[in-house]
Amino acid sequence: MMYANQERGWLPRRGQGVQVTTVIDRPSDWFxxxxxxxxxxxxxxxxxxxxxxxxxxxxxxxxxxxxxxxxKYFFAYAMxxxxxxxxxxxxxxxxxxxxxxTVVLMADAPGSHCSxxxxxxxxxxxxxxxxxRHAGGRVNISFLDGHxxxxxxxxxxxxxxxxxxxxxxxxxxxxxxxxxxxG
Numbered sequence: 001m002m003y004a005n006q007e008r009g010w011l012p013r014r015g016q017g018v019q020v021t022t023v024i025d026r027p028s029d030w031f032x033x034x035x036x037x038x039x040x041x042x043x044x045x046x047x048x049x050x051x052x053x054x055x056x057x058x059x060x061x062x063x064x065x066x067x068x069x070x071x072k073y074f075f076a077y078a079m080x081x082x083x084x085x086x087x088x089x090x091x092x093x094x095x096x097x098x099x100x101x102t103v104v105l106m107a108d109a110p111g112s113h114c115s116x117x118x119x120x121x122x123x124x125x126x127x128x129x130x131x132x133r134h135a136g137g138r139v140n141i142s143f144l145d146g147h148x149x150x151x152x153x154x155x156x157x158x159x160x161x162x163x164x165x166x167x168x169x170x171x172x173x174x175x176x177x178x179x180x181x182x183g
Contacts, residue, residue: 002037009094010093011083011092011094013086014114015031015115016114017086019113020071020113021073024047029043040060063077066111080104081117083172094144097144101147103143104142107130107156108133110128112127117170119161128180151168
């Protein structure tokens with residue numbers, strides 16, 4: 001909300017989509033744009049200073065249940081792949097995406113991707129699925145209004161595609177991006 005207020009209603013960009021994250025130097029990607037709102041260093045600065053957050057560290061960047069699989073850049077949380085895509089000429093505006101309490105902003109991530117989306121594509125092509133790493137196969141999701149919910153991977157479509165639930169929305173109305181091929 002702080003970012004959207006400062007940026008006249010625009011949301012940060014999601015970063016890269018279906019591919020493993022390699023581009024980290026765009027200031028408007030969420031992992032560089034949001035930390036300064038919390039008086040923290042952007043991800044690109046952490047990388048430059050050899051301070052990349054890793055699982056096991058006590059930091060806002062890391063989920064305590066995250067496990068390092070040796071990725072170059074590790075994202076314990078990732079932004080909804082359907083929000084503020086680079087396929088669109090401009091990021092999404094907060095007042096044009098529907099109910100903030102139902103739009104997924106961030107979710108538990110598999111580590112190598114800075115954006116996530118439920119998909120039915122067979123791994124590794126769908127390594128961008130949210131990761132159900134918590135007890136009972138649960139995924140923690142933060143919504144645009146700031147609340148957080150815990151859902152089973154099945155409830156939100158991990159490995160099966162977006163279930164198009166009215167209370168957990170990945171799809172952004174009027175988006176110019178139809179989503180990844182095959183999922």
